Each structure stands twice: as C-alpha cells, then as structure tokens.
Amino acid sequence: MALEAKYNAKSIEDKWYKYWMDNNYFHSEVDERTPYTIVIPPPNVTGVLHMGHMLNNTLQDVLIRRARLKGFNACWVPGTDHASIATEAKVVAKLKADGIDKANLSREEFLEHAWEWTHKHGGIILEQLKKLGASCDWERTKFTMDDNMSASVIKVFVDLYEKGNIYRGYRMVNWDPQAKTTLSDEEVIHEEKQGNLYYLNYKIEGSDETLTIATTRPETILGDTAICINPNDERFTHLKGKKAIVPVCNRVIPIIEDEYVDVEFGTGCLKVTPAHDENDKMLGDKHGLEVIDILNDDGTLNSFGMHYEGKDRFVVRKEIVKELEGMGVVLKIETHMHKVGTSERTGAVIEPKLSDQWFLKMKELAQPALDAVLEKDVKLVPEKFINTYRHWMENVRDWNISRQLLWGQQIPAYFYGDGKEDFVVAENLEAAVEKARTKSGNANLTTSDLTQDPDALDTWFSSWLWPISVFNGILEPDNKEINYYYPTNDLVTAPEILFFWVARMIIAGYEYRGEKPFTNVYLTGIVRDKQRRKMSKSLGNSPDPIKLMDKYGADGVRVGMLLSSPAGNDLMFDEDLCKQGSGFVNKIWNAYRLIDGWEVSETKEETETAGIAVKWYRSKFQKTLAELEDQYSKYRISDALMSTYKLIWDDFCSWFLEMVKPGYQEPISAKTYKEIISILEDNLKVLHPFVPFISEEIWQHISERSANEALIVSKWPASEGFDEQLNAEFDFAAEVVAGIRTIRKEKNISFKDAISMSVINNEKASEGFDVVISKLGNISQLDYISEAIDGALTFRVKSNEYFIPVAGAIDVEEEIAKLSEELKYTEGFLKSVQGKLKNERFVNNAPDQVVAIERKKEADAIAKIEMIKTSLASLK
RNA sequence: GGGCGAUUAGCUCAGCUGGUUCAGAGCACUUGGUUUACACCCAAGGGGUCGGGGGUUCGAACCCCUCAUCGCCCA
Numbered sequence: 001m002a003l004e005a006k007y008n009a010k011s012i013e014d015k016w017y018k019y020w021m022d023n024n025y026f027h028s029e030v031d032e033r034t035p036y037t038i039v040i041p042p043p044n045v046t047g048v049l050h051m052g053h054m055l056n057n058t059l060q061d062v063l064i065r066r067a068r069l070k071g072f073n074a075c076w077v078p079g080t081d082h083a084s085i086a087t088e089a090k091v092v093a094k095l096k097a098d099g100i101d102k103a104n105l106s107r108e109e110f111l112e113h114a115w116e117w118t119h120k121h122g123g124i125i126l127e128q129l130k131k132l133g134a135s136c137d138w139e140r141t142k143f144t145m146d147d148n149m150s151a152s153v154i155k156v157f158v159d160l161y162e163k164g165n166i167y168r169g170y171r172m173v174n175w176d177p178q179a180k181t182t183l184s185d186e187e188v189i190h191e192e193k194q195g196n197l198y199y200l201n202y203k204i205e206g207s208d209e210t211l212t213i214a215t216t217r218p219e220t221i222l223g224d225t226a227i228c229i230n231p232n233d234e235r236f237t238h239l240k241g242k243k244a245i246v247p248v249c250n251r252v253i254p255i256i257e258d259e260y261v262d263v264e265f266g267t268g269c270l271k272v273t274p275a276h277d278e279n280d281k282m283l284g285d286k287h288g289l290e291v292i293d294i295l296n297d298d299g300t301l302n303s304f305g306m307h308y309e310g311k312d313r314f315v316v317r318k319e320i321v322k323e324l325e326g327m328g329v330v331l332k333i334e335t336h337m338h339k340v341g342t343s344e345r346t347g348a349v350i351e352p353k354l355s356d357q358w359f360l361k362m363k364e365l366a367q368p369a370l371d372a373v374l375e376k377d378v379k380l381v382p383e384k385f386i387n388t389y390r391h392w393m394e395n396v397r398d399w400n401i402s403r404q405l406l407w408g409q410q411i412p413a414y415f416y417g418d419g420k421e422d423f424v425v426a427e428n429l430e431a432a433v434e435k436a437r438t439k440s441g442n443a444n445l446t447t448s449d450l451t452q453d454p455d456a457l458d459t460w461f462s463s464w465l466w467p468i469s470v471f472n473g474i475l476e477p478d479n480k481e482i483n484y485y486y487p488t489n490d491l492v493t494a495p496e497i498l499f500f501w502v503a504r505m506i507i508a509g510y511e512y513r514g515e516k517p518f519t520n521v522y523l524t525g526i527v528r529d530k531q532r533r534k535m536s537k538s539l540g541n542s543p544d545p546i547k548l549m550d551k552y553g554a555d556g557v558r559v560g561m562l563l564s565s566p567a568g569n570d571l572m573f574d575e576d577l578c579k580q581g582s583g584f585v586n587k588i589w590n591a592y593r594l595i596d597g598w599e600v601s602e603t604k605e606e607t608e609t610a611g612i613a614v615k616w617y618r619s620k621f622q623k624t625l626a627e628l629e630d631q632y633s634k635y636r637i638s639d640a641l642m643s644t645y646k647l648i649w650d651d652f653c654s655w656f657l658e659m660v661k662p663g664y665q666e667p668i669s670a671k672t673y674k675e676i677i678s679i680l681e682d683n684l685k686v687l688h689p690f691v692p693f694i695s696e697e698i699w700q701h702i703s704e705r706s707a708n709e710a711l712i713v714s715k716w717p718a719s720e721g722f723d724e725q726l727n728a729e730f731d732f733a734a735e736v737v738a739g740i741r742t743i744r745k746e747k748n749i750s751f752k753d754a755i756s757m758s759v760i761n762n763e764k765a766s767e768g769f770d771v772v773i774s775k776l777g778n779i780s781q782l783d784y785i786s787e788a789i790d791g792a793l794t795f796r797v798k799s800n801e802y803f804i805p806v807a808g809a810i811d812v813e814e815e816i817a818k819l820s821e822e823l824k825y826t827e828g829f830l831k832s833v834q835g836k837l838k839n840e841r842f843v844n845n846a847p848d849q850v851v852a853i854e855r856k857k858e859a860d861a862i863a864k865i866e867m868i869k870t871s872l873a874s875l876k
Numbered sequence: 877g878g879g880c881g882a883u884u885a886g887c888u889c890a891g892c893u894g895g896u897u898c899a900g901a902g903c904a905c906u907u908g909g910u911u912u913a914c915a916c917c918c919a920a921g922g923g924g925u926c927g928g929g930g931g932u933u934c935g936a937a938c939c940c941c942u943c944a945u946c947g948c949c950c951a
Contacts, residue, residue: 005913190951339951387880388949395950495948530887532947563902564888570947572888580903583916594913639890642902654918664912738920745920751911778911841934842895850895850935857896 003596003701007589009553009582013693017130020696023707025068026135028075030484036072037488038064039467039518040136041501045080045143046087046121049128049545051527051535051561051573052494058558059524059637060492061134062689066632067489068135069685069716075485076135077470078126079142082118084408084459085179085345091117091407107406107454114407118145128546133554133692135712142470144462145409152474153409153462154427156512161413161425165361166401168413168423172278173400175353176343177299177313181404182357184458185397186500188341188350197336198321199267201329202227205243205252211236212331214266216338217276218324219316222249222304223294226272228283231257233268247329248320249306256287278352291354299351313351358402358411358455362507366396369506378506378516381635385495385523392499399504401458408456415451416440423453464504467491467517474512482513491518494526522635525570532572548578555691556582562641562690584645585694588687591653592698594661595676601667609771610672613659616730617679620651622722628686629719641690648683655734659772677702682717732797733769739795740777743804747793754780755804758789762799762863788874796822799863801871816875823868830861 020026028035038060043053060076068074091114092102102110126141142149160166173182198218201210213227227244229236239255246253260283261270274284275293284291294304301308301316308316324330341350370393372378373386380386402411414432415423417440424439426432429447437445468474473482487509493502502521509517527535527542535542548557559581564571624647631640660676662668668676681702688695688711699711744751757779770782785803788794792803794815836842836854843851 003913384881391879391950498949569889574888574903576903577888579916583914586916587914590914590917592913597913634892636890639901642890645902653913657913661912741919742921745908748908751909751919836935839934843934845934846895853896 003589003593005593007553007586007694009555009585009693010550012697013131013133013554016693016696017133019710020135020712021138023710025710025712026076026137027139028073028137030480031073033071033073035075035485035489036064036067036070037075037077037485038490038492039077039470039488040079041491041493041497042079042081042142042144042463042466043125044083044086045118045123045125046083046090047080047125049125049132051542051545052524053125053129054132054545054548054557055524055527055561055571056492056494057129057132057134058561059522060490061132061558061692062562062637063490063492064135065689065692065712066716068712069688069714071715074135075137075140077140077142078129078134078136078138079140079144079466079470080122080126081144081459081463082408084403084405084456085176085181085183087114087118088405088407089179089346107410110406131546131549131554132558135692140470142466144459144466148472148475149462149465149469150409151427152465152469152472153457154412155474156465156508157409157412157457157461158425158427160360165365166425167359167361168356168420169359170354170356171359171400172281172352172354173357174341175297175351175355176346176348177295177297177351178346178348179343179405180297182353182355182400182402183343183345183350184400184460187344189344190339190341192337193340195336195338195340197266197334198324199331199333200247200324201331202244202246202271204239205245207242210329211239211244211255211269212267213269213271215271216336217317219301219305219308219313219320220273220276220294221246221271221320222301222306222308223273223275223292224251224253224271225274225284225290225292226253226287227255228258228261228270228272229255230259230261230263230268232259233261233263235268247324247327249304254289256283256289258283258286275354276352281352281354293354295351295353299348314349357400358413358453360399360401360461362396362398365507365511366393366503368510369393369503372506372510372516378518379520381520381522385498388495389498389503393503399458401461402453402455403458404454405456406454408459409462411453411455411457413453415453416442416445416449460500460504463501464508465512467505467509468512477512486513487516488518490520490522492522492524495523496526498523520635527571527573530572530574532570535573543573543575548575552578552582553585553693555585555693559584559641559645559690562638564638584649585691587649587653588691588694588698591648591657592680592701594657595680596701598662598673599667600670600673602670604667604669606669606671607771609775610660610669610675612768612772613656614672614675614679616726617651617656619722619726620730621647621679621682621717622720623724623727624651625686625717625719626722644686644690648687652679652683658776684711685714685717688712729766729769730772732763732765733773735797736773736800736802737776739797739802740773740779740804743793743795747806749806751778754778755806756781756783758783758785758792758803758805760785760788760801760803760867762801762867763797765800788871790874794819794871796864796867799860799867801867812875816872819868819872819875823865823872826861826864826868830858830865833857833861 040060041056064074064076094117095102095113129136157166174185174188176183195216197214197216199212199214200218201212203210211227224246229239240257242255243252244255261268272280272283272289274281274289274291292304294301295313296302299313300310301313303309305316308319321330342348343350370390373380373389380389412427413423413425414429414436416436424432424435426435429450432450433445433447436450437443465474467488468482468486471482471485472479473486491502505517509515529535529541533539533541552560557578560578563577563580624643627643628640631643660672684695684699692712696711699705749755755778761784773779774782788801789803789805792805795802833854837858
C-alpha cells in the first residue's frame with residue numbers, strides 16, 4: 001500500500017477514532033491494575049465546544065493517553081451538567097418564540113419542555129470532543145440530572161440539613177432581575193463602571209436648613225428610611241436627633257449616628273436604604289429601621305415607586321434625576337468610577353435583595369479542604385494559586401444554594417404550615433409526611449397538606465459531588481467502583497472556577513469520602529485572542545473549533561493549543577499555532593514516507609555511519625525520554641511537547657535520517673532498516689499523546705497489527721539511561737558539520753561538490769563520528785595533521801582547527817580579519833576569567849567545582865589563543 | 877480599599893537551590909538553497925543593560941528595599 005504524498009487528516013482521523021471505539025480501548029473496568037482516573041469538568045449540556053474546552057480537553061487527553069501507555073487502568077469519565085440558569089433561560093426564550101409564557105406553565109409542563117430541549121441539544125459538545133480525539137470512557141457518560149446523580153444531590157442536602165449545616169435564612173442576596181433568581185457570591189462579577197455621584201439636598205424637618213447626601217443610585221431614595229452621620233463629625237453635630245424629609249415622597253426619616261459612616265467619602269451624610277444595600281441593611285438592623293423594598297423581581301419599581309411604578313430601575317434613575325433637578329434639590333453631579341456587580345450568566349446588574357434562601361455553612365466544612373491544599377495533599381499546579389485558594393477558604397462565606405428556578409433538583413423541604421419553621425427536610429414526600437407529623441405533633445397530616453419548596457438547587461451543588469457521584473459513591477458509598485477509582489488522579493480546569501467548583505469538590509470529598517477527590521489540580525490559562533481579549537461569543541473573536549479541526553486536522557489543532565500554554569498562564573491563541581501544528585504532522589508524515597520508500601536489502605551490510613547513528617539516536621532518545629518524565633511529572637505539558645517536537649524534527653529528521661539515508665537509488669541494509677523501524681516505533685509512542693491520529697496511522701502502516709497491538713494500548717518506552725559521553729561527541733561533530741556548511745555558504749561551494757578537509761585535533765576529539773562528519777559535510781577525505789595548511793579556508797571548534805583547501809586563492813585579508821575577531825573575543829573572555837581567578841575571595845569562597853570550571857575555561861582559552869596566533873602568523 | 881502575581885529578543889514564553897544549561901526556546905525576521913521525504917522544506921545568520929534605581933555578595937535575571945507599569949482574586 002503506497003503512501004499518499006499528502007497526509008489526509010480528516011479521513012484518517014475518522015477512521016482511527018472509529019477503530020478505537022469499536023475496540024473499546026477507552027473503556028475501563030475495575031481490575032488488578034493501578035487506576036488512573038480523570039473526571040471531566042462537565043460542560044453545560046446545551047453548550048457547544050469553544051476554545052477553552054479545546055485546550056482543557058486536549059490536556060486531559062494527553063494525560064490519559066500517556067497513562068494508558070504507561071500501563072495504568074486509565075479511566076476518563078465524561079459528562080455534562082444541567083447549568084440551570086443558562087439552560088432555563090434558553091428554554092424560556094424558546095417557549096417565548098413559540099408564544100408560550102413560562103408563567104402559564106406548571107412545573108411539570110415546564111420541565112417537560114426543558115427535558116425535550118436537553119435531549120435535542122444536549123450532548124452535542126460531547127460529540128464534538130470525539131473529533132478532537134478525546135479518549136473518554138463514553139459508556140460512563142453522566143449528566144448531573146440523571147436519576148442517580150439527582151438522588152445523590154437530594155441525599156446530601158438532607159444529610160447536611162440534619163447535621164445542621166444547611167439552614168434557611170432571611171438575608172441580603174444577589175438578585176439577577178433578568179433570570180429572576182438569586183446567585184451565589186461567586187456568580188457575581190464586579191466590574192468597574194463609570195457612573196455618577198449625585199449630591200442631593202434633603203430638607204430638615206422644622207427648619208429651612210438642608211443636608212446633602214451623595215448617592216450613586218438616586219432612584220433608591222424612595223426606599224430611604226434614615227440618614228446616618230458619624231457622631232465624631234463636628235460638621236453635623238447640629239443635626240443630632242433631628243429628622244430629614246426625603247424629596248419626592250416626602251417621607252420623614254430619622255437622622256441616626258454611627259461610626260460606620262466614612263467622613264471622607266461624599267458629604268459625610270449617608271442615606272440609608274436597608275432593602276437595597278447590604279451595609280445599609282446592617283445599619284438598619286442595628287438601629288431598628290424600617291425596611292422599604294421598592295423593587296419588583298424584574299427590576300421595575302413597585303408601588304413604593306409611586307408615579308414610577310412599573311418602570312425599570314435604570315429608566316427611573318434618569319427620570320427621577322430630572323424631577324429632582326426640577327425641584328432644585330440636585331446640588332451637583334460628579335462622574336464616579338465604582339464597582340458594579342453583574343450576573344456571570346446574564347450580565348444583568350445585580351440587585352441586592354432581602355429574601356428567604358437556603359444556605360450552607362461553610363466555615364467548618366472548609367477546614368479539611370483548606371488543610372489538604374496547604375499540606376499539599378491536594379497539589380495545585382501552578383502553586384501560585386495556593387495563596388488565592390487559602391485567602392478564599394479562610395474568609396469563606398456561607399453558600400446560598402437555592403435558586404428561583406425550575407430546572408434543577410427541587411429543594412427537598414416540605415412546608416406544612418404558615419410559620420417560618422413549619423417545614424421538614426426529607427428525601428421524598430412519604431418520608432416528609434412522617435417527619436412533619438412528628439415535628440408538628442399533628443398525626444393527621446397527609447401528603448396533600450405538604451407543599452414542597454418551589455426553588456431548585458444551585459447547579460454547583462450537583463457538580464461539587466461529581467468525582468464521587470459519577471461512581472455512585474453517595475448512594476452506595478462502599479461500591480467497588482468508587483473504592484477503586486476514587487480518589488481520582490488529576491483534575492484539569494480553569495482557574496475561574498477554583499472556588500465555584502474545585503474548592504467545593506474538595507470540601508465534599510472530605511465530607512463524604514473522608515478523602516481528597518483528586519491529587520493534582522492542573523489549572524489552565526484562559527484562551528485569549530492576540531489582543532489579549534478573552535474569547536467570547538459576544539465579541540465574536542473565537543474561531544469555531546470544528547472549522548479549525550477541518551482545516552488543520554485534530555492533531556494539528558491539539559499541537560497548536562499546547563504549543564504556548566504553560567500552566568496557569570493565559571494562552572494568546574493565534575491560528576498560526578495550528579498551522580505550526582499541522583506543519584509538524586506533515587513533517588512526521590514525510591519522514592515516514594522517506595523510510596517507507598526505501599528498498600531493503602538482506603545482503604547489504606550496515607554502514608559504519610548508520611551504526612553510529614543508531615547508537616547515538618538511541619542514547620539521545622533516552623535523554624529526551626528522561627526529560628519528558630520530568631516535564632510530565634511537573635505538568636509542564638507544553639515543555640514536554642516542545643522536547644518531543646525537537647526530538648522528532650531536529651534529532652530524528654534533520655540528523656538521524658540524514659545519517660542513515662542510503663545513497664541515491666541504493667537499498668538500505670535490512671539490519672539498519674529494522675533498527676530504524678524500532679526507533680520510529682519508540683518515537684510514535686512518545687508522540688501519541690499529542691498527535692494520536694497520525695501516530696496510530698503510521699504505527700498500523702508499519703505492519704499488520706492485531707487489535708491488542710494498537711499503538712493506543714502499547715507500552716511507553718522503557719527508561720534505560722543514556723550515554724552522556726556519546727551525546728557530547730555527537731554535539732561536537734554537529735558543530736563541525738555546521739562549520740563546514742558555513743564555509744560552503746560563505747564561499748559558494750555547492751553541497752554537491754565533495755571537498756577534503758584536514759584537522760589539527762588539539763581537543764583530542766573522538767574519531768567515532770568522522771564518518772558522520774564526512775557524510776553530512778560531503779567530505780571526500782578527512783586527514784589528521786599537526787601543522788597548519790597554508791592557503792586553506794579554516795574554521796575552529798573549541799581549540800580544534802579545520803582546514804579546507806580550495807582551488808584558487810583565498811582572501812587573506814578576510815581570513816586575517818576573521819581570525820583577529822575571534823582572537824579579540826577569546827582574549828577578552830580570558831581576561832574576565834583570569835580576573836575572577838585572581839580574586840582571592842572568589843577562590844577561597846566559591847565551591848571547588850566552580851573554581852575548577854573557571855580554571856578549565858582559562859586553559860581552553862589559552863589553548864585557543866595559541867592556535868589562532870599560530871594561524872595568523874602563518875598568514876602574514 | 878485588602879491580598880496575590882508578573883515585567884527577559886519583534887511576539888509568546890523557559891530560566892529549578894545565586895556560580896557551565898546563563899543570557900535560552902519556539903515563532904517571526906535576514907541571507908543562501910529546484911541535494912533522490914517534506915517550500916507545511918533545508919542550511920546559515922542577526923537580534924536582549926533580563927522594567928528603572930539602590931542594596932547584600934567574591935559573584936545577581938535569580939535574594940532584599942524602592943519606584944513604575946500591567947494582570948488576577950477578594951471586598
């Protein structure tokens with residue numbers, strides 16, 4: 001079967017992915033081997049693949065494929081989460097387009113639509129991951145709303161409630177008026193925005209005097225219930241005990257005193273609106289103020305908004321300023337930069353709102369999870385995130401886990417009366433009735449007397465159990481899968497969700513398994529465009545990953561993603577990186593085409609050059625293999641890729657293949673060929689995690705392989721150590737070859753013309769690589785001499801001098817200039833080294849080894865200077 | 877406002893315990909090349925006061941102080 005001249009990524013990638021699937025290589029079952037487990041960070045079920053997923057999942061696939069090659073029982077569990085806010089918003093929008101209003105649907109009807117939507121759009125992203133080559137165990141695919149997964153969530157909720165960790169509280173929460181739900185603190189993004197600071201005059205009751213307050217939100221004056229001054233602020237002592245009148249609504253409110261007020265900010269008079277600001281709420285509680293909520297759930301004003309009722313808060317802001325200006329109470333308006341909380345999901349400006357919500361107490365639960373990271377039982381990569389993690393965990397706040405949504409697990413709290421405490425928490429209605437009877441003392445309660453809390457749980461309250469629940473470890477804590485696969489090995493995710501998800505998984509791990517959920521957390525960077533903007537749908541600056549893979553092949557894109565993404569640093573994505581990736585794939589392909597095209601001769605002897613080439617490459621390979629082990633162990637995946645890239649491109653293609661390449665139309669010896677194939681196979685193994693498709697294609701083309709001989713399930717090359725001396729000899733020889741090439745270039749000597757060369761071997765360099773030098777330099781004859789040759793071109797490697805006699809006169813002036821330049825440099829170098837050695841404090845204080853190195857440098861430099869001077873003398 | 881981190885070649889970044897991995901890599905750039913796998917190629921080459929200033933040390937990209945700029949997290 002002849003090889004196609006052009007590598008056809010698309011058909012080859014489809015072919016091998018299907019082959020891998022057909023042979024079930026991705027599937028893992030509990031067995032006697034050591035497991036190596038990764039759980040995927042579940043993407044949104046209705047989402048589509050973006051560049052962040054590409055990076056993230058390429059990394060996971062590299063890790064899992066290498067683990068598989070290393071003989072671990074590799075298990076990568078895929079799945080999706082239900083993303084309640086985002087999905088519900090999409091379903092609501094779809095219903096609206098169909099002329100259906102969510103408000104007119106029952107919970108059951110709405111959920112039916114939501115499931116329909118999920119089945120229709122869900123899982124697209126998982127199909128897309130297959131294109132990338134993701135070797136997930138698809139039989140284990142999970143969804144956070146699967147029956148078992150939901151049952152796990154409910155069980156955990158009940159358990160935590162019974163332990164006293166979950167409570168219901170009337171608190172100031174983050175309200176998203178667009179999604180009409182609360183958000184946890186972590187879901188609020190604080191953005192610096194340009195706003196205004198409005199200075200408003202309030203009349204003081206029973207006087208003509210006014211006081212001035214400064215506010216960024218003039219529309220909230222309708223909810224004001226006090227003015228607060230600092231008791232130490234002498235400017236306002238005369239206001240103590242008086243009352244102020246709120247403009248527009250003419251409400252009379254007390255002037256209270258509290259040291260909380262910052263005398264520096266604004267005017268030193270603070271308007272207090274307990275319903276709409278967390279700090280004001282605190283003041284309100286302390287001073288027993290009235291709470292007036294002026295907003296509806298959708299961010300419009302309610303009846304307290306008077307003539308603004310029904311209008312949006314931002315519209316009212318503009319209109320009320322006009323009204324206030326008309327009344328002459330606006331003193332001035334300053335522009336003002338301030339942080340505004342916005343919804344992570346909808347982008348809407350968050351409204352602080354008082355309401356009844358469910359909270360999880362975090363302080364105690366967080367302690368083991370904090371210790372685990374500080375003691376490096378759970379390792380964060382890179383370590384710089386440990387500080388961030390610690391800071392968050394030490395100041396952790398209670399987690400608001402309820403959401404005013406339908407799509408998600410409904411909170412298992414059942415109300416049987418009107419009192420605030422008239423509820424029970426139970427796994428199902430039947431159990432709830434039992435508990436309600438006991439708690440209320442009313443034995444006649446029936447299921448119809450109970451009403452379940454309409455709210456759903458935060459999606460993260462599902463995903464924090466993910467590493468446990470995917471193995472059913474909540475419902476059956478002692479099943480063989482959870483005991484085998486848990487704790488998992490690596491988690492690969494974005495730093496953005498360190499708190500949302502990673503920290504909470506660690507918390508859940510210790511609470512429900514008494515053990516960490518994973519050993520290593522590899523935090524990737526954020527994929528940005530060349531202008532450092534985060535890639536996003538709204539900016540339209542993100543390439544379509546599927547199109548990228550069509551254009552450059554999945555292997556090419558994988559390499560492109562990894563080329564420049566050190567852990568924790570953002571990746572400035574550039575399509576050129578994928579081009580470079582596909583260039584690499586092309587290089588691998590053509591190297592194989594070369595080898596595959598050789599005619600093999602059983603009778604031909606192995607050449608001396610090929611013999612040394614094989615010996616050297618094996619040693620070089622081992623050296624790189626050791627580097628790879630080190631890089632993988634530190635999760636320096638892009639370094640590992642670069643080491644592999646250079647091994648293949650430079651060492652294998654540019655040096656090794658050129659060394660073993662037979663002459664034109666000559667066959668290659670069977671012995672050499674066998675060695676080359678064996679070397680190639682080792683190359684393919686270290687390439688496989690990065691470029692799984694082309695490596696499998698070549699592997700399978702080399703010879704017929706049975707199903708259990710596929711590359712994906714082969715064995716990672718064994719570490720056998722390497723010959724440092726041999727590698728150094730090669731490096732020296734390579735410098736000589738480079739010297740010859742430079743001379744050829746400078747003197748326009750075609751590579752086709754063989755030349756002879758002589759050497760004064762001051763370095764006593766090994767002659768082992770002479771055949772290599774001769775072949776790669778096209779040297780017809782290589783002589784060892786002791787006296788310089790007049791009228792020859794020269795170059796030097798260390799203190800060795802090489803002479804290439806050429807027909808015709810050489811440019812003596814040019815040679816002298818070149819030598820003088822080298823002399824000057826070397827003398828300067830010698831001077832600096834001797835300066836060091838003359839310094840007694842250096843000689844006395846520096847380690848012996850360092851001093852010895854400097855003495856060696858000195859000796860080498862002196863030898864080289866001698867040689868150059870001799871050459872110069874002979875030229876003059 | 878509090879905390880964390882960064883600043884090294886045109887770009888993206890390595891540089892571990894202060895000294896041979898010490899000023900590096902890849903890309904880009906320049907020059908030359910139709911050598912029997914590859915122009916998605918081959919070969920050679922240029923390019924950096926390691927953000928500024930000060931200090932410690934025999935010795936600093938690396939440690940300390942300070943200033944500047946940028947980024948992230950949390951209020």
